[in-house]
Amino acid sequence: MTYPRPVPVIGDATSAAERAGDPAAWAMPEHAGGLYAVVAARRDVRRYRPDPVPDDVLRRVLAAGHAAPSVGHSQPWRFVVVRDPATRDRAAVLTDRERLRQAAQLEPDAARRLLDLQLEGVREAPLGIVVCCDRRTPAAGVLGRATFPDADLWSCAAAIQNLWLAARAEGLGMGWVTLFRPEELAGLVGLPDGVATLGWLCLGWPDERPPAPGLERAGWSRRLPLESVVVEDRWPADDGGPVAPPSHLRAPGREAVVGARDEADRLLTPPGSLGVLDRAVDRLVALGRGDVSAGTLVLAAADHPVAALGVSAYGGHVTRDVARAAVAGTSVGATAAAAAGLTTVVVDAGVDGGPLPGAVHARPAGPRGDLASAPALTPADVERLLAAGRRFGAREGLLALGEVGVGNTTVAAALAAGLLGADPAEVTGLGAGADSAVLERKRAVVAGALRRAGSGLAPERALAELGGPELTVLAGVVLGAAAAGTPVVLDGFAVSVAALAAVLLEPAAQACLVAGQRSRERGHELVLQALGLEPLLDLRLRAGEGAGAALAAGLLLDGLRIRRTTARVG
Ligand SMILES: Cc1cc2ncn([C@H]3O[C@H](COP(=O)(O)O)[C@@H](O)[C@H]3O)c2cc1C
Numbered sequence: 289m290t291y292p293r294p295v296p297v298i299g300d301a302t303s304a305a306e307r308a309g310d311p312a313a314w315a316m317p318e319h320a321g322g323l324y325a326v327v328a329a330r331r332d333v334r335r336y337r338p339d340p341v342p343d344d345v346l347r348r349v350l351a352a353g354h355a356a357p358s359v360g361h362s363q364p365w366r367f368v369v370v371r372d373p374a375t376r377d378r379a380a381v382l383t384d385r386e387r388l389r390q391a392a393q394l395e396p397d398a399a400r401r402l403l404d405l406q407l408e409g410v411r412e413a414p415l416g417i418v419v420c421c422d423r424r425t426p427a428a429g430v431l432g433r434a435t436f437p438d439a440d441l442w443s444c445a446a447a448i449q450n451l452w453l454a455a456r457a458e459g460l461g462m463g464w465v466t467l468f469r470p471e472e473l474a475g476l477v478g479l480p481d482g483v484a485t486l487g488w489l490c491l492g493w494p495d496e497r498p499p500a501p502g503l504e505r506a507g508w509s510r511r512l513p514l515e516s517v518v519v520e521d522r523w524p525a526d527d528g529g530p531v532a533p534p535s536h537l538r539a540p541g542r543e544a545v546v547g548a549r550d551e552a553d554r555l556l557t558p559p560g561s562l563g564v565l566d567r568a569v570d571r572l573v574a575l576g577r578g579d580v581s582a583g584t585l586v587l588a589a590a591d592h593p594v595a596a597l598g599v600s601a602y603g604g605h606v607t608r609d610v611a612r613a614a615v616a617g618t619s620v621g622a623t624a625a626a627a628a629g630l631t632t633v634v635v636d637a638g639v640d641g642g643p644l645p646g647a648v649h650a651r652p653a654g655p656r657g658d659l660a661s662a663p664a665l666t667p668a669d670v671e672r673l674l675a676a677g678r679r680f681g682a683r684e685g686l687l688a689l690g691e692v693g694v695g696n697t698t699v700a701a702a703l704a705a706g707l708l709g710a711d712p713a714e715v716t717g718l719g720a721g722a723d724s725a726v727l728e729r730k731r732a733v734v735a736g737a738l739r740r741a742g743s744g745l746a747p748e749r750a751l752a753e754l755g756g757p758e759l760t761v762l763a764g765v766v767l768g769a770a771a772a773g774t775p776v777v778l779d780g781f782a783v784s785v786a787a788l789a790a791v792l793l794e795p796a797a798q799a800c801l802v803a804g805q806r807s808r809e810r811g812h813e814l815v816l817q818a819l820g821l822e823p824l825l826d827l828r829l830r831a832g833e834g835a836g837a838a839l840a841a842g843l844l845l846d847g848l849r850i851r852r853t854t855a856r857v858g
């Protein structure tokens with residue numbers, strides 16, 4: 289005789305047999321699609337209509353927040369619903385202030401994008417909700433919080449997500465604003481000690497309907513692929529440390545690097561017999577450019593307002609004259625390039641006296657400062673010149689880089705010190721022939737520029753504060769070349785500093801670089817060390833103009849030819 293199962297009238301009415309028979313029967317298929325659609329369509333909304341939010345809608349949204357999971361079922365969230373326009377205005381001023389403070393910490397490009405972001409929601413949205421966490425209950429008293437004392441805050445974050453999804457489903461916009469100093473926001477709505485705030489939620493009918501996250505549309509970031517955030521069973525042993533900022537640049541993989549060495553091992557000569565040259569050839573083979581037999585000298589030229597401060601032994605028309613001779617193929621850099629079988633292209637990055645005939649033009653549009661009293665370039669020009677360089681760098685063959693610009697060893701010294709946090713005295717040298725009085729002025733100018741701009745700067749900021757336009761173009765060329773897998777041979781101090789800026793922006797760019805030479809200029813050795821590069825030549829050059837890069841490029845092309853034609857063993 290069997291009896292009917294006593295079904296409880298409260299609680300879970302299902303039986304073990306039912307659950308075993310269909311483990312998935314708890315699903316809500318009629319709702320699941322809708323839920324995923326809401327999750328995917330949730331956006332951080334920053335623009336609002338002034339129309340009021342009906343009380344019943346607000347209540348449903350708040351109830352969804354209140355239905356969130358919480359540690360030990362402690363429900364630590366409190367929602368301060370702000371309707372008072374005066375409080376909203378004060379909150380808006382706090383965010384404006386914080387936005388400027390944070391922008392000042394960012395590199396110029398990021399700062400501009402931060403300032404461009406529409407953050408007016410605090411003022412516009414008819415409702416503000418300050419989400420708070422009442423932390424006055426001792427952690428030990430709440431199941432789960434004794435071990436994870438911050439689990440109460442996480443619970444409040446879960447409540448915020450519930451509010452957000454409910455708002456989205458209702459057609460309301462919501463934005464979570466954390467551009468506040470927490471204590472200032474707490475003071476604004478009178479939170480007692482022990483009650484923390486998680487920020488300000490804007491809530492109202494949206495005056496935008498963004499199809500994709502705003503920061504993604506603004507190019508700030510991108511959603512990572514799911515595979516990059518999910519791991520199986522254990523944290524990977526070789527995770528390579530913190531995730532690097534998103535980058536499209538990739539150095540050649542290990543297989544290519546090892547493959548290049550394996551291939552070299554088959555030559556009828558002891559491995560690495562050609563020393564530093566062999567290592568440079570290995571780099572090119574790993575890039576897939578072992579067959580390169582030609583290339584281009586890119587000579588970037590610009591004058592510098594800092595030259596007016598008496599930091600160079602030269603002045604007047606020298607930059608223009610050398611650049612003109614390079615266009616004509618008769619500067620020492622261009623003749624060295626021709627000797628190495630390279631063609632020369634001159635990039636006018638701001639030569640005094642107007643656009644240089646016969647050159648490619650990538651000249652700054654905005655005002656230019658002398659480093660000591662004003663930034664060298666505007667952030668917009670840095671962006672433009674980097675982009676021009678990038679376009680230029682993506683080309684066939686190999687690239688040798690050169691510069692000409694009276695005063696630019698001062699610029700390069702300031703940039704090196706700014707990027708590396710080095711002492712100005714360590715990186716300031718004689719340039720094109722300074723005497724001790726000029727050298728003293730150079731050091732003073734570099735030190736003053738660093739005091740004004742600060743040191744340890746992010747690369748784009750350093751280029752704007754301290755860099756020269758020709759060095760910015762060259763940094764862009766390195767990035768463009770690296771993206772295209774094009775090898776780049778560096779010249780002296782200034783070119784190496786430009787390459788350093790590029791490598792600090794995109795570390796993978798280092799793999800395409802070959803240091804052409806170690807020059808006599810003070811600071812060059814330090815910069816080469818920072819680049820992790822050993823130079824091919826050490827001729828005590830004091831040339832610039834790409835002469836050293838051209839000489840080294842000739843040697844490198846020889847090295848490639850030697851590699852291709854030397855007898856192989858079995
Ligand atoms: C005739 C002449 C040709 C050059 N070619 C390269 N430089 C080198 O010297 C300059 C930097 O040194 P400073 O910072 O001391 O002015 C740059 O133009 C650099 O390329 C030259 C300099 C001169 C005078």
Ligand SMILES: O=C(O)c1cccnc1
Nearest residue numbers: 719720780781807809832
């Ligand atoms: O080392 C250099 O690059 C250098 C030195 C002096 C003048 N111009 C360039």
